[in-house]
Amino acid sequence: MHEDIVLSGFGGQGVMFAGQLLAYAGLREGKHVAWVPSYGPEMRGGTAHVTVVVSDEEIGSLIVAHPTVAVVMNLPSFERFVPAVKPGGLLIVNSSLIAETVDRDDILTLRVPANDISLELGNDRLANMVMVGALLASRPVVSKESVVESLKKILPERRQRLLEINEQAMQRGIECSSPSRSSAQLTD
Amino acid sequence: MKVERTEIESRQSWREEIVYQRPKALSTTRTHYCPGCTHGIIHRLIAEVIDELGIMEQTIGVFPVGCAVFGYDYFNFDASEAAHGRAPAVATGIKRIYPDKMVFTYQGDGDLAAIGTTEIVHAAARGENITTIFVNNAIYGMTGGQMAPTTLPGQRTTSTWQGRDVAIAGHPVKVSEMLATQDGAVYIARTAVNSPANVNRAKGAIKKAFKVQQAKLGFALVEVLSACPVGWGLAPKEALVWITEHMIPSYPLGEFKATDEVKAIVG
Amino acid sequence: MESKVLMKGNEAIGEGAIRAGCQAYFGYPITPQTELLEYMSHWMIELGRVFVQAESEIAAINMCYGAAAAGARVMTSSSSPGISLKQEGISYMAGAELPCVIVNVVRGGPGLGNIAPAQGDYFQATKGGGHGDYRLLVLAPASVQEAMDLTSLAFDLADKYRNPVMLLADGLIGQVMEPVHLHDWTPQFVAKPWALTGAAGREKNVIKSIYLQPEKMEPHVQHLQRKYAQMRSDEVRYAEMMVADADIVLVAYGTASRVCQTALKLARSEGLRVGLFRPISLFPFPIQQISDLAKSAKMFLVAELSSGQMVEDVRLAAAGKVPVHLVSRLGGMQLTPEEVLVAIKELGGNEGGAN
Incomplete structure (x- = not known):
């Protein structure tokens, strides 16, 4: 198993945090992991992205031109990463904010209304966790339990009360990835 | 013979009272300073103060580039050379490692007020607990008499042939006035070594500045107006008069800052 | 499961320094190494060691010069343009034989360039950078683990050779998070009878790089070259x-x-x-x-x-x-x-x- 996962979105959409969760979860499972952020001015309000590499083998390149999975949270991210995804790879689109359709037939696309689900849960900051859930259901790079344990570890003390709602958001994401759910739409 | 000498010694015993000798902190190395240069006086004042405070074994001096670059040879305590202008940063490094040692910098005007302006302002702003002896002779001595940041308007140097034209070369930097505005600076004084009375006052200020450090009160600086007869093109005695007539009117003497705490502890 | 923690390269460098007994850190913010400054600002003060955010990279390296002259294990860090500013101090430290660890988290250049990872400072690091006939020992980490390990090693080597050691990383090594095994480093401390500690009960010590007479400077530079020759034979990695x-x-x-x-x-x-x-x-x-x-x-x-x-x-x-x-x-x-x-x-x- 070797996945190069890109998560991308506006600053504040929590892609860096979601990436850290995956990396911590991978570490917890004894896998090789690397969390490679975009940094600097990009992080100040623009579109930020992070690459998370999870592998059973020692990780070589930290530069990933063609991710096996791209999680795109906003339109600029969609435009940047749709062409980059490796053939046979997975694209997870935040359909709450991105109406555009994918013009590639060599990748798997999963549309998840992450912001809508987040709002349904009564908190507008959970879209990233919904996307993490959708990712885990489609590509089980790490287990849900590991993500939850990692969440416990990296949420600051004062935010621990948010653990449950984060878990719920992730669960909703997992359910989304099932083709039987109407809120998700699988195309290939 | 022996008896005779004892008699002489006993008869002349009043002569044995030492009124003047080389301070322990001053080494016997012959200085390289030009005739009439007053660096030597200032060195001696520092050495006397260090002797009187009994701090020679705790003192570390920092001597950056300039005429006093060989200062480390002229004293009997630990010393470091420093790059041009960087003495306050070097002294900061030493003092942070040894907060109980007495750390001072000995800087000229080019060093402190031109290339090292940043370092001195920030050492003062941090309230770095060091002492700075700032020797202002209004010229670059070591390189042969070019304009310094403290060169007076109209003053001739080898890089201001017609005299410093403020329209071209700007205005002198008033270091003591400037540093006195920094909250971290607790004692700032300007003195001169152009007369015996002023030499004594300079020594008093230097002593205060070291006591300020001993009492861990903050940053202290003593500016000393100093003669550079060779750089100024004057005889040594004329140079002392030039300090009186030209430098002091532009660089008034006195204490620019002594916080209440300083006054309470060192007077 | 091996007990590892996820750390950014910049943080791992800081941790490597702390574990090697770094007593003083002086720095100035610049991307992409700023997390290192921040890490040190927290932990050095927490541990009762010296941390100063200097007014410039020039001041920072000269603070290192002072603290190293006082015998302490010291470090500064920056990224390319800031390392250019430090060259004066680096040359002085090499000349005055002061141990110091200098971290360069390299970014794109020349000039202000950009903040992306790059390797354009190789010449500067290995061939001099500052003026004069000197060398730095230069170590290049390729992972976050190595960033930490080599930083700790750099302190020992700096003391061993009385010479500045540069850790030449790049923006990616600085920014990436990877699992790190936190080592227990046993610093190889050496006696420093040359240090400025106050001349009590001994002759005075002087730290300097100036030898005005070429007849005295030549043997000094030859002495430096012998150290570099020893590095060439003993420190190839x-x-x-x-x-x-x-x-x-x-x-x-x-x-x-x-x-x-x-x-x-x-x-x-x-x-x-x-x-x-x-x-x-x-x-x-x-x-x-x-x-x-x-x-x-x-x-x-x-x-x-x-x-x-x-x-x-x-x-x-x-x-x-x-x-x-x-x-x-x-x-x-x-x-x-x-x-x-x-x-x-x-x-x-x-x-x-x-x-």
Whole structure:
């Protein structure tokens, strides 16, 4: 198993945090992991992205031109990463904010209304966790339990009360990835 | 013979009272300073103060580039050379490692007020607990008499042939006035070594500045107006008069800052 | 499960310094190394050690000079433009024989350049940078773990040789988070009878780099050269991957070596005999090892995030025995494994060797 996962979105959409969760979860499972952020001015309000590499083998390149999975949270991210995804790879689109359709037939696309689900849960900051859930259901790079344990570890003390709602958001994401759910739409 | 000498010694015993000798902190190395240069006086004042405070074994001096670059040879305590202008940063490094040692910098005007302006302002702003002896002779001595940041308007140097034209070369930097505005600076004084009375006052200020450090009160600086007869093109005695007539009117003497705490502890 | 923690390279460097007994850190913010300054601001003060955010990189290196002169283990860090500012102090420290660890998290240049990872400071680090006849010991980490380990080692080496040691990382190594095993470093402290501690009960000590008479300066510089010669014989560090049967040996350090590691796997999966040689010490450079490889390999392919700086040292070491090629990206652009693979194939790697 070797996945190069890109998560991308506006600053504040929590892609860096979601990436850290995956990396911590991978570490917890004894896998090789690397969390490679975009940094600097990009992080100040623009579109930020992070690459998370999870592998059973020692990780070589930290530069990933063609991710096996791209999680795109906003339109600029969609435009940047749709062409980059490796053939046979997975694209997870935040359909709450991105109406555009994918013009590639060599990748798997999963549309998840992450912001809508987040709002349904009564908190507008959970879209990233919904996307993490959708990712885990489609590509089980790490287990849900590991993500939850990692969440416990990296949420600051004062935010621990948010653990449950984060878990719920992730669960909703997992359910989304099932083709039987109407809120998700699988195309290939 | 022996008896005779004892008699002489006993008869002349009043002569044995030492009124003047080389301070322990001053080494016997012959200085390289030009005739009439007053660096030597200032060195001696520092050495006397260090002797009187009994701090020679705790003192570390920092001597950056300039005429006093060989200062480390002229004293009997630990010393470091420093790059041009960087003495306050070097002294900061030493003092942070040894907060109980007495750390001072000995800087000229080019060093402190031109290339090292940043370092001195920030050492003062941090309230770095060091002492700075700032020797202002209004010229670059070591390189042969070019304009310094403290060169007076109209003053001739080898890089201001017609005299410093403020329209071209700007205005002198008033270091003591400037540093006195920094909250971290607790004692700032300007003195001169152009007369015996002023030499004594300079020594008093230097002593205060070291006591300020001993009492861990903050940053202290003593500016000393100093003669550079060779750089100024004057005889040594004329140079002392030039300090009186030209430098002091532009660089008034006195204490620019002594916080209440300083006054309470060192007077 | 091995007990590892996820850390950014910049933080791991800070932790490596703290574990090696770093007593004072002086720095100035600049991307992409600022997390290191922040990490030190927290932990050095927490541990009762010295931390000062200096007014400039110049002041920071001179504070290091002072603290090192006082005998402390000291570190400063910056990124390319800031390291240029430190060169004056680095030269003085080399001249005055002061141990210090200097971290350069390299970014794209020249000039203000950009903040992307790059390797354009190789010449500056290994060939001088500042003025005068001196060398730094230069170590280049290729992972977060190595960033921590080499930082700790750098402190021991700086003390051992009374010489500044540079950790030459790059923006990617600084920013990436990887699992790190937190080592228990036993610092190799050495006595420093030369340090400025106040001349109590001994002759005074003087720290200086000035020797006005050339007759005195020459023996001093010769003494420095003897130290560099000892480094050349004792401190060469490198890693190899599948070089034994390799026709093409990739040579790369830091981030570029990670790219090559993946390129090597891609090449091997296609049956191409490719190996990887990774210098860890850039000064001293592994001249002998490359010279030996030149006997078995058909060519070298150097991969750098610069217009080709280390390639000159590889050419010197190969001494014309085999061709030395370069694949590179500039200005903060990143090499990909695919690009390196293309270069391998263009060089005849697809035919199992050079022509």
